[in-house]
Amino acid sequence: MESNGGLDPAQSSGKGTPLIVESAPAICAIVYDAVDVLLDLPMAGVITVNNITTPVIELASFCSNDWMADTQIDFTLDVLAHDMDHFCPDSQFGILRLPCTNKLIQLSNLRDTDAATYPSNAKPTRFIRKIGDDLVSKRLTSVGGIFHINSNHWVVAVADVESRKIYYGDSMAADQSPEQVGRCMVPQVLKWWLERHGFFDMSFATMEVCSQTDDFSCGIMSFMALAHYCLPQRYSLPHPLYAGVARVDLLRRIISLHLATSSDFEDSELAMFSTSPTLDPESTIPRPSTPLPSESMRQLQLDFSAHLSVSPMKPGRKRSRREEATSGQA
Template identity: 25%
Template sequence: MERRTQLWKNEEGEEARRLVTKIYNALTCISWSGKLSGFAVAEPVVELTAYATDEWLSDVHENQMLDLLRRRLQHQPQQKKIEIENIYFYGFLIKAYEIYSSGEYKGRYFACARETGDAMASGLSSCIGFLVNVYSNHWAAVVINFESSTIFYGDSIYKKPPTGFLTALHWWTHHHTGQHFKEESLIITHQQDSFSCRLLSFNALTHHVLPSEYPLIPASQVRNGRLKVMLDVIDWHLDQARSLA
């Protein structure tokens, strides 16, 4: 733990010091041998340490962040028509697109993608957001607005998605709505390091759906951004743990 938290001491600025103090205080209430409460997957508490380093964040951390956004939206009555999917959603759409002609899209395996598409087309929901893996080791954000028939794509390094990357999304949206969706860029901070794509893609997603609460993270403040997420995860865990006590 001492090695991993060394970066906290190297951060500059009053905000960093404030975050570090809050995190240290919160950590005194946590048992490192336990698991995090209140998330879709109960991961070991020790996974938190990665937020305080320059290590690449994992699928675990990405889904934790998405869980936090999903719960935040639940407290915003005007945003109930926004759906946030996990990091595996795009993979389901790819598989559905590849086998659609066989009729398998109507099967149970694709029930979630199919029901989500139907809900969007019917107006029960209007917008869906998720994160996608591109180039095998890079992450970007996607928002599909069914009211404006628009697919937004945001990448912290590359301006455009890989060739053919949006094909499955165009198939899925057209299958459920009969409409041809246009493409637009999602506002995102340009990455200036080798480890922030997950954080910045998540930040672009949160900024799009809740712009007043989630400003874009400046490239110079990505470490503070990671600490903020870590604190949010800890706070939610402690809140849920107390409610279960």
């Protein structure tokens, strides 16, 4: 069964009420497929995709309400990279992996300090500079990825140097105007980085992303927004109530990709934006620590929610921008 995010596009715009009863057979099929492939793996083993290895048992968190951590996000990006390579082999879109997006934020934060190192050819920044140079040479025309902000939240952004636009999506503030987008940290980071490579006239735009209705779906919402941007015919935006289904279907895709490519993935073009080939193995960028974000859990309002486990209590509930504005006026 090929994946389109596991959802009927007619029911997945994030607007209106999903047809739960009519969707039940498709939902069950997705869950059963994912469980079947998961049970085929040794629970004491590991799974490796694009040189990222994790214990098989940790994959079970895709079938839960656990907040998606960095390894899980990178695995989803590998699925998208595989689909891009298969369906759009001539695409000039570059997927920024988490080492890239984290490094961009770090470099931007250091830009006005004595520790500023970009855009030099120093080893820790060389792979970021190469991506910028690829945009200048038109080998790439756009790049995008998922960014970790505020120590507890995933957002999505795309920079298109042909249209001169930076698109930004935040599932906690999906209805932001372009003016509001321009004041957010990640678009400003991308603007600063692109200016280092001669792109000085970038404007801001809102990226299509579904609003999350819980405290833990920012990861899957950000991924689906990026996948929908890259392959709109393959990925539909999930209704918030179907976020769990999208996660389970991605689990099936990740395992299938592991089984199909683990032997020859290192030579694949999909590894291009993971880490720089010029970096020594011992000097690769440390993976970020991503703490669990929020305290309360809302039960999914679907029959299949009984199959999803509940994550441990999490500190500090996220607040939407509207809540923050209201409290600031009080």
